[in-house]
Amino acid sequence: MFRIAAALIVLGWSVGVMDAARADQTAPATNSSQTAPTTGAKPVASTTWGGAYTEAQAKLGQDVYTKTCAECHGQDLAGDGFAPALKGPEFMGNWNGLTLGDLFERIRVSMPPTNPNSVTPKEKVEIIAYLLKQAPFPAGKADLPATQDALKLIKFEATKPVK
């Protein structure tokens, strides 16, 4: 009985997190079309197709991922049946239209599930760079920004926009 109640609480909570992420999306994104060089925390890319991370950052992220996420999500990001895949159609569909700020927030508050604070926010941004590389989205010349506000300006677009 207690286990069922606990499971329901956890389930309700994760749905809440996703709702919050989607609600966020309706806020107008400032400067999202701007691609001027970075000053301060502003990212260079406005979407995941704009070269939003660097190869070096993704490499760092791969190391952290291997140590802290791979046991559940798989070294190949394919998931383990319980933990979902972090690449492929379902993952792309889950995040399409949201921002990297939303993805960061999801990982920041809930992953790894047993102790989200065991991985620093900076390392979690590096992991996102690795996930972007594996998607695969193109790398660029500037690192992903390290703040949620700046990450919110980068939109997750599953399919490449036609110019």
Ligand code: HEC
């Ligand atoms: C103990 C196993 C475990 C570990 C370790 C773990 N996860 Fe998860 N992860 C899960 C499970 C289970 C879910 C789905 C249920 C949930 O949301 O809690 C999930 C969901 C996710 C999601 C949401 C996927 C989607 O498309 O909605 C992301 C993103 C994620 N994890 C990233 C990470 C990252 C990054 C790490 C390493 C810092 C990590 N996880 C470590 C088990 C794990």
